[in-house]
Amino acid sequence: MGTCASKQPPKPNPYAPRDAPEYSEPPNTTPNPTTPRRRPFPPPSPAKHLKAVILRRYGGVKPSGGAAIREEEEEEGLDKSFGLAKKFDSSFEVGEEVGRGHFGYTCSAVAKKGELKGRKVAVKIIPKSKMTTAVAVEDVRREIKILHALTGHPNLVQFYDAFEDADNVYIAMELCEGGELLDRILARGGKFSEDHAKDVIVQILNVVAFCHLQGVVHRDIKPENFLFTSKDENSELKAIDFGLSDYIKPDQKLNEIVGSAYYVAPEVLHRSYSTEADIWSIGVITYILLCGSRPFWARTESGIFQAVLKTSPNFDENPWPSLSPESKDFVSHLLQKDPNQRLTAAQALCHRWVRNHNKVKLQLDALVFRLMKAYMRSSSLRKAALRALSKTLTPDELFYLKEQFALFCPDESGGITLHNMRMALLKNVTDAMKESRVFRFLDPLSALQYRRMYFEEFCAAALSVHQMEVLDSWEERTRCAYEMFEEDGNKVIVIEEVASELGLSASVPVHTVLQEWIKHSDGKLTCLGFVKLLLNQSFARTL
Template sequence: MGLCISKPPPNPSLSVHKNDSPLAKDNPVAVKDSGKPAATSVNDENSTDRKKKDEESEVGKKSPFFPFYSPSPAHYLFSKKSPGRSPANPSSNSTPKRFFKRPFPPPSPAKHIRAVLARRHGSVKPNEAGTIPEGNEAEGVAGLDKSFGFSKHFGNKYELGDEVGRGHFGYTCMARFKKGELKGQQVAVKVIPKAKMTTAIAVEDVRREVKILRALTGHNNLVQFYDAYEDHDNVYIVMELCEGGELLDRILSRGGKYSEDEAKAVMIQILNVVAFCHLQGVVHRDLKPENFLFTSKDENAQLKAIDFGLSDFVRPDERLNDIVGSAYYVAPEVLHRSYSTEADVWSIGVIAYILLCGSRPFWARTESGIFRAVLKADPSFDEQPWPSLSSEAKDFVKRLLNKDPRKRMTAAQALSHPWIKSCNDVKVPLDILIFKLMKSYMRSSALRKAALRALSKTLTVDELHYLKEQFALLEPNKNGTICLENIKAALMKYAT
């Protein structure tokens, strides 16, 4: 040790050529002249031929890891044959090459998301970079078809009242039925001005929101949809009026202090409606406390999910790439632009964290900082009140906030978690994941099926509880088997 025996390279010119790379330029030793006198004219031709052969052998040298060699563009950029360094261009030799010692900072994810949302809602300013049109966005506002085919008799059925809420894309008013069986009953009307629909995407969002609301009718924790209307200026979406206020308001009024039982009651309702949406092939994409309303001011009032303006239909094997949502509740895979229904479960995990401790799991002063925290940071479970909460509650939140969507619980699995399961009135809904797992199993090889049967004997009691509930919902035959008819009957029963 401590002894180094090495010989000088037999060909100094070759050793300098090997170090002629961007990384070597920062090392003065690698490019320093050897200081030896120039060779005699007798050996000029031999040395020139030798240099050419060395360079050709270096270029044609095969990689030890790959059976072929594809020269890097950097080789031609920094080789002595590069046009920029040729004698015919002496001015280029006088300009030193510059390499940045510090890499550029990674681009802010917030900037891209803001640009996408601005284009989506048609609010891009003329001097912003986001004005480059994409696809149908190149159409002029005058060329957009803003006819939805909805009924045009809103004024005949409803009397519009005071405004109760406002968003960046529309506002909500109270209204009353003028006639019929529901005469005098109050409803909520979401008014969306057509003047704000300046892109084809914005028009399609409104059309899809109404389509989703019609498809999701019938769940107790979903705001009831009555009908959609339009006139020359606005689109009117008539829904059930929830007078109890937002979930966020209740969290703030309590100072963010929910007991485990109170938080559990809220989470059961949220998980139920989200599991229902996922079974129908709908991903909400904007779950947050502001989008859950109580039907009344009572302490035990029912919770209703609202605002499906950013929702979309998704197939079981499909991945979405549209960046939408709210900063504090957006899932990591949404920022990576490849996600499905698991993104909603992440948002539920953020809500659960807030209910139990009163603070957000990911926080920063800027949107970009929030997104970086979502991608790289882990939520803290060391500060109060986490040490005083049950281990089941902490495990529940951790399994919802798993950055790997493949390891994250589904909404139906979350309802089978020990923390939730302790409530007597919890019913596990049919999970769309079961059909994906069955499909994967049927396509597996005989060896894989044998391995899965062996692994099934290692399942925990909680995992078996979830599978037993799903098996019962499929209503197996008397001999304990499931066929295609059972699956069809289950989907007809639980899907809209």
């Protein structure tokens, strides 16, 4: 649900075929090609799960075009008190309705007193009668907590206060009067210039990188959930509607299928996902902005899901041949099927297509902490392999690592310790970061209490082998890295050491599995063994 000041009548979407549904219809609406989906959609395996999700979240509703689902009685003993201020009516004068979603509606309002006195705001009103399940109540409670914790970022709608009475919850927010990003896409005929697309995408990446560092995944990134502050061509873009957002702890995966069909990531459909799902959605938006069509399309929702899972975006048709190679490279890296091979928001901001834009705000990347944890737990053999591979990094790839290293504020010697990392997180701490336990990233790095890590080692520790694996130059790089490894790090292999590195159990015929890894002449790693060692996690999954 938006907080924009005025809602224009639905417009035909130029980047959708006329006979294709623009979005899947939310419950209780007449099918309409321009009706945006605001709440969770069903997985490819259909009706039974859809009914369960709808009933669990909202109580009884009618799916569009179908028979009524039996209304579920409100859960017994449901606590709908939020501990919020009770004096909404004395604080705001409510004006006209400016937006409506399944779970509530948004009105303009004017503050009657306090610091906001006389200022126009947006008020999201959520009837408690809609909250018939504990999950629905928790969704509202979490949305308020997340908005309160994250407010202040320039690309996130400003949260002012929240209230409640016997009937409703009220969330007072900044009023954005420039309309939705979707409206501007439609007004421009469905396509932006590269410069205008960069301006939009950089602002989206800025706020998403911030959310991800805080351990918050939005889960509904789409053009309708970004508003411009004014009608001015250069006005700021703001993320809104955190109703589906959730906290995500280090190494945690979410499994609930939520979001909007055209923007859903493959791993969401597989029910095991993290912050990378938001990046996929940004990739879809970027594709649309640049070429005016969607990367994944079908006439039905299940068809869309199959396209997301099995097809690749088309970069051969117009206007892609006339666009910069950097723009195509950028989008393709955001739309990698494997989330481990997808760029993070912080990495995307360092991509050569956008990194010189004046609105780029670089953030610490949680991926760095995860990769460093894996590095610190690796054997000396794998660390040597990673050091060799890091020497093949290009200036573009080193740019991101230099920026991340600088955010840890190295000491006079040029090194960083656990203290530097803790202080870097503390500079960005919010209540959301505490809720998502982001500081747990530091636990496996305790060895850095007693020594420094310099940039050369940091490059080995923080490079993503999975992301490098999809590069056209992967084979050439691994050959070069292996040659350096032969000179500096290769040694006679102890089979048990490599087996331990891979987490192979005693039941696995280790010698048979690893025999092609080792040269019979001197007992050292072969080039194949070197590559498999770098990719040890994916290799272990294939055994």
